[in-house]
Amino acid sequence: MGQMTLWGSSSSRVLRVHWALIELGLEYKSMPIGSRTGETETAEYGDLNPRRKIPTFQDGDLVLTESAAIVTYLAETYGTPERSLIPTVQPARAKYFEWLSFVSMELDATSLYVLRRHEGLQHIYGDAPAANKVAREYFDKMIKASVRDIADGHRFLLGEQFTGADICMTTIVDWAERYECPLPAEWLAYRERVRERPSYAAAMAANQPPG
Ligand SMILES: N[C@@H](CCC(=O)N[C@@H](CS)C(=O)NCC(=O)O)C(=O)O
Structure with a gap:
């Protein structure tokens, strides 16, 4: 194991x-640097991550810059039978990757990130009311269509095992709430189950900006 460093905060x-x-x-x-603060514009950071986004993660000589890939790398590399964040056998592994794609593409890139860019950051990315409307409607459709996956005794996305897919999905539920997207009761109940984990509060604290 090399020295591990995580760049980014908030x-x-x-x-x-x-x-x-x-x-x-x-x-x-x-290294709790913020996006759009100028801290991603340094030469040192540009060498590490020319896209100048956060997070960036270093493990020895390896540099990774996509959050879902970093979570999965950590799960695959450092998981143990006692602390496992990814299933080791099929079909559960296939379902893990299906959730990660769904979260990254349908709920993040196609829905909430559109709102982030054109509502929260419209001074940078421009005003796009039609795109925002469609993004909200699409998020609503996708989140409702996923209710049965966490209803009826499904503690976490893959059943009893908490995985990296739950980490990514929970940040989506929190994010949707901040953007006032209606959330089905089943997803709110799921989020409450996840919040019982001490690691959730610890991660929230670690993600705070310095000072
Ligand atoms: N797909 C990337 C997205 C990374 C991303 O967009 N990060 C935001 C902060 S949450 C950022 O650095 N934004 C800077 C910008 O848009 O200029 C991931 O999941 O890691």
């Missing part, structure tokens, strides 16, 4: 990485 995507590291009991250094 972001859902950074929270995912803190959370996975904490779940797995790993030591790491936190």
